[in-house]
Amino acid sequence: MFSVEPARQSTRKCIAANSIVNQMDVPTYAYKMSADRIVYCLERVSDYRDFERLCSALLASTDYPGIDPLGGTGDGGRDAIIRTDGAGRRIVFAYTVRGDWDIKLKKDCNRVKQLNHDPSIFVFVCNESLNAAEKDRAHDLVAKTYGWTLDLYDLERLRVQLVGPQRHLLAQHPGIFTPSFFPQSGGQSLAESRDTILIDHVDTDHALATWLSRRLTLAGYRTWCRGTAPLAGEDPDASVRKLIELRGCQYLPVVSEASLADELLLERCALAAAKESFVLPCSCASSVAPRLPSRMKPLTAANFAGSWNEGLAQVLT
Secondary structure: OOOHHHHHHHHHHHHHHHHHHOOOOHHHHHHHHOOOHHHHHHHOOOOHHHHHHHHHHHHHOOOOOOOEEOOOOOOOOOOEEEOOOOOOOOEEEEEEOOOOHHHHHHHHHHHHHHOOOOOOEEEEEEOOOOOHHHHHHHHHHHHHHHOOEEEEEOHHHHHHHHHOOOOHHHHHOOOOOOOOOOOEEOOEEOOOOOOEEEEEOOHHHHHHHHHHHHHHHHOOOOEEEOOOOOOOOOOHHHHHHHHHHHOEEEEEEEEOOOHHHOHHHHHHHHHHHOOOOOEOOEEOOOOOOOOOOOOOOOOOOEEOOOOHHHHHHHHHO
């Protein structure tokens, strides 16, 4: 997917950038080079496969919900395709991180035409910032030479989506939006994306919490468990609070005799309970606890006291 010369240009750019970064902290360098962290990270994408995944996820949430990613070699100039959408249109997608995006556009169009894929719409995504004249030339090229409609996503159009309706994708692609610019807690990006089940517990309940995390992961859920998270050098309480605020789609505290004696966990439970339908207590305590935060007392807990499998079934229903 890459030509030799753009790769050399990219290498020179990275070497120059690294020499400057070594003289100042990375966030300061990013601020000096670009006022926008998203733009800075997109301009320096090094993992093309991750860029493909980002583009396909972003497009699937916009006008192309039926997108089918292809990728790899032998894709015939296509990174993804919609064979036939609701309007009967065939749509082909191509992505690039090359600086010579216009040459790549022509190459991919020629390849698609040569193989008779015959799309109605050709969607092209690049990480270069294009001016109006460049966009007009690209649209004219595709329309007049190939007879297709071009839907062009450049750097700025990607940025608009990622600061707005698609901002959850920032947290899901840490290989592009790196921790240097998008801080993490407990190994999770703090870019807002409420897509993770948070399992909170005290050390005594480590076995149940990690078992529950593994079983929910096997069931297809994205989970974070305090007992297995990389928290070295962090304040665990502060990290969990940040994740409750920014990443959690549901909060599962393990309620036990030991956890009910932990003031910090009870405070986190109270914080999470302020969100409607957010907390599902997982109880292995022998009796109803009077120390639960008032907002949690009306909630029916998943009961793990008799059987972990029965408690799991209650969580999943």
